[in-house]
Amino acid sequence: MIENSDFETFLYISKNKYQIFVYDKDNLKNLYNEEIENDDEVELNILSKFIDDNVYKIEKMIKDFIRNIIIIIEDDKVLDIGVSLKKKNYEKNIDQKQLENSLVEVKDIFKENYQDLIIMHMIIVEKENRLLLNNSNNNYDYLFLEVNFISISNNFTLNFNKLLENHQIKIKRYMSGGYIKSFFDKESKESMELFVMANKLNDGLNKNEVQLVSKRKENKGFFEKFFQLFS
Incomplete structure (x- = not known):
């Protein structure tokens, strides 16, 4: 068996x-x-x-x-839709919690505007990902994030x-x-x-793809697999 x-x-x-x-x-x-x-x-x-x-x-x-x-x-019928987020960074230094909140915010924007679509893949655009990662160690006035949603x-x-x-x-x-x-x-x-x-x-091969993990599963965070990159 x-x-x-x-x-x-x-x-x-x-x-x-x-x-x-x-x-x-x-x-x-x-x-x-x-x-x-x-x-x-x-x-x-x-x-x-x-x-x-x-x-x-x-x-x-x-x-x-x-x-x-x-x-x-x-x-x-599989669709590619891009969503961008730019917001004021009052804390200057970006920590993991801020990154997680920003990704949740982008996902919520997508779901609010495309309620009839199922998210298949949520992928951070590479050029914006570098900028966001750099923000973790530098002071910037704004946080930039661009995400591509593949959906059906x-x-x-x-x-x-x-x-x-x-x-x-x-x-x-x-x-x-x-x-x-x-x-x-x-x-x-x-x-x-x-x-x-x-x-x-x-299993997480693409480091830029956010793995949508159930909150109820072993009490793991929604974006835990993605944020292993920042540990």
């Missing part, structure tokens, strides 16, 4: 292909990989059957239920939620297939690398 903590299950959805993959996090290898081609459209009946068939096979293989899954979406519409994901609820599977998070593939080397084999790279990014 494979314990839940040993593996991660991914479901890739695009107009051209569906793919489900079980990745062994401890041994860094794939336990299960199945895919079907699609005809340039997300067809829910076909996707539903694909999920039904493969969830049954996976649960039989691991001798346990799949309790959560990460969905990777590659579609032109709630309406687009509703059917995916319903399909997985039939198996009592919770969607752990959504990820962007295009964002994941941007980290590929030119020589990478897409079908073999996609979920390996997705797992690495989910």
Whole structure:
């Protein structure tokens, strides 16, 4: 029997292909990989059957239920939206708490203005990140922060939620297939690398991506993984 903590299950959805993959996090290898081609459209009946068939096979293989899954979406409905923040720095020196509050403020601005969107990735723009880091050791009158949000519409994901609820599977998070593939080397084999790279990014590979961690999980701070950079 494979314990839940040993593996991660991914479901890739695009107009051209569906793919489900079980990745062994401890041994860094794939336990299960199945895919079907699609005809340039997300067809829910076909996707539903694909999920039904493969969830049954996976649960039989691991001798346990799949309790959560990460969905990777590659579609032109995935949006990139930039949000900038500039505010007076009354304290002069920037500490970790101020940085955390500023990131929360940027996220709240995004959620207030785009209430129908799900955040897939929250990424600090590199050039602004350097300036913000430099502020930690210098006196500046203003704090500058620019964040790119990769997101997807709630309406687009509703059917995916319903399909997985039939198996009592919770969607752990959504990820962007295009964002994941941007980290590929030119020589990478897409079908073999996609979920390996997705797992690495989910574990914090990109130091500029803010990992959105539940506050309730082991009493960790919302941005704890990101702020390990400042320790």
